[in-house]
Amino acid sequence: xxxxxxxxxxxxxxxxxxxxxxxxxxxxxxxxxxxxxxxxxxxxxxxxxxxxxxxxxxxxxxxxxxxxxxxxxxxxxxxxxxxxxxxxxxxxxxxxxxxxxxxxxxxxxxxxxxxxxxxxxxxxxxxxxxxxxxxxxxxxxxxxxxxxxxxxxxxxxxxxxxxxxxxxxxxxxxxxxxxxxxxxxxxxxxxxxxxxxxxxxxxxxxxxxxxxxxxxxxxxxxxxxxxxxxxxxxxxxxxxxxxxxxxxxxxxxxxxxxxxxxxxxxxxxxxxxxxxxxxxxxxxxxxxxxxxxxxxxxxxxxxxxxxxxxxxxxxxxxxxxxxxxxxxxxxxxxxxxxxxxxxxxxxxxxxxxxxxxxxxxxxxxxxxxxxxxxxxxxxxxxxxxxxxxxxxxxxxxxxxxxxxxxxxxxx
Amino acid sequence: xxxxxxxxxxxxxxxxxxxxxxxxxxxxxxxxxxxxxxxxxxxxxxxxxxxxxxxxxxxxxxxxxxxxxxxxxxxxxxxxxxxxxxxxxxxxxxxxxxxxxxxxxxxxxxxxxxxxxxxxxx
Numbered sequence: 001x002x003x004x005x006x007x008x009x010x011x012x013x014x015x016x017x018x019x020x021x022x023x024x025x026x027x028x029x030x031x032x033x034x035x036x037x038x039x040x041x042x043x044x045x046x047x048x049x050x051x052x053x054x055x056x057x058x059x060x061x062x063x064x065x066x067x068x069x070x071x072x073x074x075x076x077x078x079x080x081x082x083x084x085x086x087x088x089x090x091x092x093x094x095x096x097x098x099x100x101x102x103x104x105x106x107x108x109x110x111x112x113x114x115x116x117x118x119x120x121x122x123x124x125x126x127x128x129x130x131x132x133x134x135x136x137x138x139x140x141x142x143x144x145x146x147x148x149x150x151x152x153x154x155x156x157x158x159x160x161x162x163x164x165x166x167x168x169x170x171x172x173x174x175x176x177x178x179x180x181x182x183x184x185x186x187x188x189x190x191x192x193x194x195x196x197x198x199x200x201x202x203x204x205x206x207x208x209x210x211x212x213x214x215x216x217x218x219x220x221x222x223x224x225x226x227x228x229x230x231x232x233x234x235x236x237x238x239x240x241x242x243x244x245x246x247x248x249x250x251x252x253x254x255x256x257x258x259x260x261x262x263x264x265x266x267x268x269x270x271x272x273x274x275x276x277x278x279x280x281x282x283x284x285x286x287x288x289x290x291x292x293x294x295x296x297x298x299x300x301x302x303x304x305x306x307x308x309x310x311x312x313x314x315x316x317x318x319x320x321x322x323x324x325x326x327x328x329x330x331x332x333x334x335x336x337x338x339x340x341x342x343x344x345x346x347x348x349x350x351x352x353x354x355x356x357x358x359x360x361x362x363x364x365x366x367x368x369x370x371x372x373x374x375x376x377x378x379x380x381x382x383x384x385x386x387x388x389x390x391x392x393x394x395x396x397x398x399x400x401x402x403x404x405x406x407x408x409x410x411x
Numbered sequence: 412x413x414x415x416x417x418x419x420x421x422x423x424x425x426x427x428x429x430x431x432x433x434x435x436x437x438x439x440x441x442x443x444x445x446x447x448x449x450x451x452x453x454x455x456x457x458x459x460x461x462x463x464x465x466x467x468x469x470x471x472x473x474x475x476x477x478x479x480x481x482x483x484x485x486x487x488x489x490x491x492x493x494x495x496x497x498x499x500x501x502x503x504x505x506x507x508x509x510x511x512x513x514x515x516x517x518x519x520x521x522x523x524x525x526x527x528x529x530x531x532x533x
Contacts, residue, residue, distance in 0.1 A: 051487075052459075054457070054459045055457070056454075056456070056457060057454035057455060057456070057457075058454065064459055064483070065483070065487055066480070066481060066483040066484050066487060067458075067459035067460055067461065067481050067483055068456075068460065068480060068481040068483075069480065070456070096479055096480060098456075100453060100454050100455070100456060101451060101452070101453040101454075102451070102452045102453070103451050104450045104451065104452060105450070147489075152489040152491075154488060154491060154495060154499055156487075157487050157488065157489070197508070198478065198479040198480075199478070199479060199507075199508050199509065199510060200508070201508025201509075201510070202479070202507050202508040202509075203506070203507070203508065229452075232452060232453075232454045233454070236452055237452070267506055267507075271506055272506070
């Protein structure tokens with residue numbers, strides 16, 4: 001059976017709706033009675049609307065960026081725990097033809113290309129013929145925090161909630177490739193999911209990894225997320241896990257792994273998801289970088305989760321500041337917090353260490369002595385000594401790792 | 412919504428069944444019963460399409476753009492200059508394969524500038 005037959009896609013139903021009685025415009029409904037104000041975000045109300053909450057299947061109320069294809073952001077209060085609940089985990093699809101129906105029995109993962117023995121693996125095969133492995137890893141959208149860049153750039157206007165930390169269970173991609181037998185001359189693997197382009201000329205979403213990366217024993221094919229099946233919108237029934245790398249490589253509803261002896265030529269590697277070729281992914285709006293490379297490992301970053309913008313702060317009272325620090329696999333050594341705009345810093349207390357690919361929660365206590373406006377700041381350092389930058393901009397709003405601040409008023 | 416509630420009710424069953432299978436190794440290759448039961452997982456997407464802001468050439472925008480994505484792809488953007496919107500429209504055609512007649516492209520840019528535009532920066 002061809003893998004594409006397993007996935008019924010939303011596009012077909014959408015087209016049918018469009019054709020029947022102009023359904024697109026007739027079916028509009030008024031949502032937007034609830035809004036979400038996030039810490040650290042300062043939206044200009046004249047240019048961007050307040051953000052609406054939406055509830056999708058198998059998900060709780062999430063911040064609606066776009067509905068078709070869906071992009072849903074996690075409200076930051078879910079980041080107070082070490083693992084992000086599946087129903088609160090952010091959602092990001094590129095193409096409107098997203099899978100909405102998967103036959104668990106007939107679904108197959110096809111492994112082909114430059115291999116000795118092409119494989120067609122059922123979900124039962126994955127669960128029974130390979131050693132199960134488990135890992136906590138941070139999934140983060142390349143464009144997380146994009147709305148904080150100045151000048152603003154086009155793209156999904158994420159706050160800090162396009163990420164989540166989960167325990168993934170599945171099999172090593174290496175074990176699957178070894179079972180197929182990678183032939184000499186292989187240089188990359190191509191990775192595709194069940195999602196379909198909305199138009200014949202739209203490039204299907206496909207990513208590639210270098211063969212050594214794909215066989216490093218850490219890249220996984222996950223069939224469980226926090227001990228449960230993945231929600232459909234997070235890649236049911238299986239998705240690729242590329243620990244430490246941005247989630248653009250974590251192909252959802254993974255259905256095809258192709259071993260290649262030529263670099264994969266695709267819009268999604270050659271034109272999209274590219275960053276200026278320098279360590280900070282930095283460039284000047286007036287002088288864009290000439291050299292770009294595919295986005296890859298996540299840099300170190302840290303954010304505030306508490307206080308949230310609705311909290312009323314009073315002088316002389318104790319408050320807990322809290323947040324998460326993220327990086328690309330070194331692990332977080334230290335988080336520091338400033339309450340005076342960066343003049344002085346004190347070390348925050350780190351939450352449990354769940355492994356080098358996990359994020360790290362942090363907390364610090366604060367008792368503002370007097371009324372006034374305070375600039376809170378947070379910065380993290382990795383075990384390898386990598387630190388955050390103070391300024392950064394790039395045309396696509398990718399891999400933000402700026403030291404963030406949050407202005408609060410103490411009454 | 413009723414359909415979705417049915418799906419919700421089924422999820423815990425699936426979790427209970429497949430969760431157990433994930434914990435244990437089965438060297439003999441035997442299939443866990445739940446996976447072999449022919450279960451179909453499905454969701455029904457809700458409609459959050461939102462309003463299409465009125466503006467010049469809105470019919471062209473609806474015809475050429477909203478086939479592949481919803482209006483929220485524009486309404487959630489900050490205001491941008493005409494040249495930024497020109498690049499976005501060009502990207503949709505050249506990179507994403509949008510079928511937009513040449514004569515429509517500047518009309519769409521007019522619309523985008525009207526609903527999410529700022530004066531050109533120097």
